[in-house]
Amino acid sequence: MPETHVGQSVFRKEGFDKVTGRARYVDDLTFPDMLHGVTVRSPIARGRLRGVQFGDGIPWHEFTIVTAQDIQDIPGANCVALILEDQPYLASDTINHPEEPILLLAHRDKYLLEKARRAVSFDIEPLPAIFTIEDSLNRKELIWGEDNSFKSFLIEKGDVDAAWAQADFIVEGEYETGAQEQLYIEPNGMIAIANPAEGVTVWGSMQCPYYVHKALIKLFGLPPEKIRVVQAVTGGGFGGKEEYPSMIAGHAALLAWKAGKPVKLIYDRAEDMVATTKRHPSKTRIRTAVGKDGKLLATEIDFVIDGGAYATLSSVVLSRGTIHAAGPYNWPNVRVRSRAVATNHPPHGAFRGFGAPQSIFAMERHLNQVAQTVGLSPEELRRRNFLKPGETTSTGQVIHEKIDLSFLLDRAFSLSDYHAKKIRFAEFNAANSTEKKGIGFATFMHGAGFTGSGEVYLSSVVGVEATPEGRVRVLTSNTEIGQGSFTIFSQIAADALGIDFDQIEIAQPDTANVPNSGPTVASRTTMIVGKLVESAALGLRQTLIASGLLGERYSADEFAEACRQHIAAHGELKSFSKYEPPPGVHWDDEKYQGEAYGTYAWAVYVAEVTVDLTTYETRVDDFIALQEVGKVINPVLAAGQIEGGVAQAIGYALYENVVWRDGRMVNNQMTNYIMPTSADVPPIRVYFEELPYAFGPSGAKGIGELPMDGPAPAILNxxxxxxxxxxxxxxxxxxxxxxxxxxxxxxxxxxxx
Amino acid sequence: MRAFLPDYELKIPANVGEALRLLNDEPGIWRPFAGGTDLMVLLEAGKLAHKRFVSLWSLPELRGIEASDSHVTIGAMTTYSQIQRHDVLRAEFPLLGEAANLTGAIAIQNRGTIGGNIANASPAADSLPALMVYEAELELISAGGSRVVPYVGFHTGYKTTLMREDELIRAIRLPRLTAGWRQHSRKVGTRKAQAISKVCIAAMAKLDGVTINDIRLAYGSVAPTPVRAWKTEVALKGRKLDSATIQTARAELLNELKPIDDIRSTADYRSRVAANLLVEFLNRLNQL
Known part of the structure; x- marks a missing residue:
């Protein structure tokens, strides 16, 4: 029996191909007779499309040209199927945001294609546009539905209105967060082959093959088996390749359908930054009642996010932000009112953290204000109010895990030498007029997996398949996007089967070959899908044992022999596992009450900064990230996730500013959109606490989004x-x-x- | 790439004479192409309006760093990497190497040239304020001969210079007169590497005890061109270096510089930080 793999930092399964350049990204793929495609987009934010002109000097007859009219000529529908069906693939009449796709071109020569793109112009009758949350809420212009509102939620716990009278202090604050670009290293891209005989096949960079699959079924009106979506090796996503790839896949497929040839559609960095989704900007107002003993009595939170021009995923982003808004504190009375509103920005979308970094920023800054008002240290205020086992979150979810946030805080302070540094920095600051040093922290939690009944609706399925040689292939639609999921799945499957890590293969996600195990989002891949990998693998093992071909203990050779004999006797040897919710989980989608998530990861992050009074620049000098994440499956990968997330969140806090002009990002290049470099990022010291979660594989919880939540408030504190x-x-x-x-x-x- | 490549032409001349003849015979048709670190970015973005270029990269006449008793002469095609490695420049003209070290990434420093940086005439160019305080001279050559012009005054407006369409920068000459001067530079670009300046300073001063004998101050990214802060220099020359002088100079500088808001920063930030950078320099002089 090989030693166990879970808990070991085994090498990354796909690492060798990536570092040696053998991995094939979508732009590395080519097909005979392939054309290149390009998207022609709206130059303005809002208006009515009156006409299209094709300029002189371009051999237009050589081009494949697709407009909204072409979509009317196929059986499907001109909308990107996701939650609501309000976003067209190509605008036909109304333009709702800058860079909205209007027309598609394809040609063999990609340089001539670019010249042609510039020669297309549109007659658009401009309409007044709105770009701020205030203008949307005030309905300065009505641009979406009856009230510019994509979605609203209300969480009520206790009696907030009755609490104000008992408060010794009432503290109010307003907090804002900006948009953020995901900046995955590989820009978006797709290749499509599409024709009435074979249906539609796309290869591309993506997180969620079955989202693309669903969208193409709707666009082409074809049965599911006529649509095939294959993930190419993908260079990062961070949420930015959750929903937008459905748009690009549709565009490539429409061109391919009309041209009768394969079409490759690759964005360059400038197009990717200006046209695709970013993190939702937000505005949060918090009003808190607190006693002079520092006991938090009530909070009323008004949380609004800017969804951009179409609904896309805004309702779900809002949901996560709403549920996380009250933080890991024992509030007797809570009211959270939240709204996702429409503006004429390009739609904002999924980005690591998915609404939680926005509302957590507000609460973690707010509590420092509350502490100051009450006259307590930020630390003491939190200690007096931490959520403890047996107490309830804002949705009334009882905490059953043995989490001890005061202990986490003690450990983080000891690791960062917080108290000694407080004193040292005060002395430094008193003696220094050009630089000031400070230390701050944030405490927070992050729910893993889809919210509420989301996982039940998804009903994910994972398969494993044995070969006669005793190798086992894992079949999931979950993608490797740099986070190491193929390695994690292999570790889990190897241990469940009692065979070696190298005997496990992961099928490249391809809707023709793998079941729908849900999207690669929401910190769900290890915890939810990994658990399904574990149970499918255990199922395979049980099959072999039940058939008498395998004993309870076996060698690699015995396992291989059992597989060979079983396949010889019964044909293919597969085992599937379908998601079942943990017992006792209830969620009321109407009242927003109940078990919002199966479990949470808990964290305390401490940041140390120097502010330069000559330039007003802030340098983060040291960073401690301590978190409780259940069982750590692969320590190097887990630490890598945390380090990367913290670096990305340092960018969110201090560097990455999307400059908007009339709703369009104008600094859509990496020279002007300043993400921190390795020279700007401090040592990130990562520590874990492990309280195994009964319903995760080997006790693991999700961690992907967690590190995005805490750094910004810790740094500002x-x-x-x-x-x-x-x-x-x-x-x-x-x-x-x-x-x-x-x-x-x-x-x-x-x-x- | 957003450019239609067949529209472009890049000619590689056999020697500098051929390059000058091209510029002379078809004025305005041909433009010099040095390291390409600015032009290639424009090409990639589809924003390179001019179409025909003559490459200067391999012309030995434009390369090399030579030190005579009175001057260091830097060939226009000298790269940032070469500048950083040159002993005399490091010892006597450290601000140039400091600026070169903070320009782009290492690959850019291996390719970007000092002459290209001058001719490209970006107000945010990092090495130009250093050339201003060193009172550099430019040797311009054309098919008709050559001339030497002071670098200060070379930039006549946003991206415009004194150079004629038939001329090339052959070399930059730095007078070896920095002995006894205190030198200082700082770039403010929000991140520590791969940044474009929001404001940058190059400064040098000669003290006589506590009196400022002479001082030169130059800034990038605060005007359409790199600028010397002449009025502020006047306000400081011959004055005792004390807090009253520093406050006067600060006020003078805020009056003198008229930066603008753009995609990278604000006029207010640039003004105040430019003033803070001056104060920082003067305070350091005070502490030495």
């Missing part, structure tokens, strides 16, 4: 610690906190404008 002066309220309520904003705060005392 540290900046406040650095530059704050007794008696002067320095209000930092906005990210990204660019040096320009910090300058304004420090020189005029007001940052939000």
């Amino acid at each position: 540290a900046i406040e610690d650095a530059i704050g002066q007794p008696g002067i309220q320095t209000f930092l309520g906005q990210i990204p906190l660019m040096p320009e904003t910090l300058m304004k705060v420090m020189t005029t005392g007001g940052g939000n404008d």
